[in-house]
Amino acid sequence: MSVSPMSNDNTIPIREQVEQALADNTPLSIHGSRSHDFMLADYALPNSIDMTTHHGIIDYQPSELNIKARAGTRVADIQQLLAEQHQRLPTDFMRCAPTSTLGGSVSIGHTGSARPFQGAIRDHILGAGLINGAAEVLKCGGQVMKNVAGYDVSRLLTGTRGTLGPILDVTLKVLPIAESQHTLMFESDENQAIQAMNQLAGQSLPLSACIYLDQQLYIRLEGTESVVNWARQQLGGEILHQASQFWDSIQQQTHAFFQSSHPLWRVIVPATSNRLELENHHHSLIDWCGGLRWVYASEITQSDFIHISNLGGFIENYRAARATHPAELMSSLQKQMHRRIKTAFDPQHIFNPALSSFE
């Protein structure tokens, strides 16, 4: 497929900006559409690289099941292009704004509801381009499904939030759009729902999402017509109409649940953990079959942190108040390993040193 006419290759100016920052020893922050400013605004620097100007599809071969696009390409544009070929992104991308970019999605690394069934965004990254802290352009990975040559730097970039350098482009695996999709609803209490989601996920059913909100368990089925119909008969429940709008509203956080102005926390726990007994907890949405809990709580106390940590999970402030620095969630050895990786890519610590201090 030919290169999109709306494309713009800004590799050279971005590289020059990095070179200049290195020469001046001035730290740089890197941003996409700024859809996650609620998490990252504290770390924004006056000297920044705007990746939204570096955009466009570089290569798309539907029969090869992959797409390569520049980091500033909007996720929505990629989805539209794929849909024209009856294909889709390989899993749900969280997309907090219509302008969300591919590079931003990878560098934040938050996957939507399909995570337990279709994998995380990182699972589908085949390759990536990066400018490191020596202002070198690196080509990591490739465009083929299997590739174990060299360290897996392209997947490592997931969740780095620009601290190892600007991601120039990403090659993603893509998948055919399923023939049929239906969502079933069941009334349930929270612990029963968590149990049911995990029991269902252990059976051979065409599930692609299980979430729980306001006493309702939502089960999304996806596959061929015949298997989805078979699963509907097996499971019963009530059909949710206009289901695709519902799921979009979860991935895009436009659903009423996400509109509250209270502090919102992102809690990661083992999927089978029972209802979280947090001290100031007042409303939650359970995603990822129980593995992700969106929780509104005015405050998270020390005993809450200990409770989550004892479960083997972690909790981060997602929206409102001060965002959680990743280093706050790590052991001292994990912080040390992050510092070493950071130094390997960016020895002068030019890329957002505050966000990647890991002290």
Next chain:
Amino acid sequence: MAFDPLSGQFDFNDWDKQQVLQAMCTFMPSQNVLHLPSQLGPYECDGLSAYRKVPKMVVLPETIEQCQQVVRYCQQHSIPLIARGAGTGLAGGVLPVEQAIVLSLAKFNQITRIDPLQRIAIVQPGVRNLAISEAAAQYGLYYAPDPSSQIACSIGGNVAENSGGVHSLKYGLTVNNVLGLKIINSDGELLDIGGGECMDSPGYDLLALMHGSEGLLGIIVEVTLRLIPKPPSAQVILAAFNEIVDAGKAVRDIISGGIIPAGLEMMDKLAIQAAEDFVHAGYPLAQALLLCELDGTQSDIDQQMEKVKQILNDCNAHDIRLSKDDQQRALFWAGRKAAFPAVGRISPDYYCMDGTIPRQALPEVLGQISQFSEHYGLAVANVFHAGDGNLHPLILYDANKPGDLQKAENFGGDILRLCVDMGGTITGEHGVGVEKLDQMCHQFQTAELRQFHQIKAQLDHTGILNPGKAIPSLHRCAELGAMHVHNGQLPHPEIPRF
């Protein structure tokens, strides 16, 4: 200096065997420290038996603490350390190097816990791949990645090499099926990588970095795996073609038709004949054979199988057979799964390659391979994970014939460079080890190789963990470049040569 982080070169001093032996015996029972020539033979190579070197010492710790003590001692005394799983790797990833101690994880062979509701297994690294699925079967679950050596290969080795298998097209590689690791770093410290029982972890994706790192960045001592429900049914369709190009088209059309088979495999004429003579699977005579497995509920399979049949017919398949039951399905697969040993019966030696290419390049690449075959005067049998573009050409040679091994290696090198030039890679699932170091110089530029060395230098600053594997030194690439000047363009021109 024992290790130069910028070039990746190393030079370790000799050490006193008695002194080291004494130290190791304070860390673990003396029967777990092997040092006599009669004990060391089995550790001289892995599945790439063309390269052999008897190690000076092998240790078999039984606990994480014992592993930590060995690592700390080796770091303190600058002794290279090679972590070894089942030794089934095909790229020489655990080939002993001068002065190295081999740390075998064979005694870490316990499945610690299976949680059927959460669909995870926590296992020690020496557990065999297949043993995990066998243990999970009682819950209707299994571990998806299935390298052909799954009966023997260990899960720690699978992580170190990021192993794939016949079903990776639909179910992913090892990296897609592991949730967490416990590793010992080069300082001997134990740390958790990844989410463990959770589906996310804060910070960088260190879990991905560890996959395929071939024992250069840490020693894996525990693995948390994702288990998935076993599909209720599976069926294989077999199709024979008179033209390899037609089989290639069928692969493309199946994938672009929106079907993701559980497995999609191809064999060429020589591989078909060898497999048929060996296991009598009843394969038809053909230039190419395609095996396509679909899994799921029976109605799902029936619906998709109709589409597959139509595509195969449209692509001129002359013999199409659908497995009637699990017994016949196993028979259809038997030939493919036995292809490597089958080829081993028709040639004194074979050299197995592992390039990956974009699927659409298949006909061109197979055409080129057949030209190389004529040029070198060596036959080649092609076995191919067609669905994900992963080629396994088996080059037939005779190690007893002077010059044959060198010819086979040169032939293999040409195939791998061709894969890179077609937009692919030199290794899809076997890893680089010592085997593909030269081809790494073709796949990567200096900046990327230097970045790899910087990662290694940061995470293993004394360079003791499996030195000399996976990432070639920059000098090696420069020297190699000097030997392969193409159109006057010197690869890696920025590196000084002397």
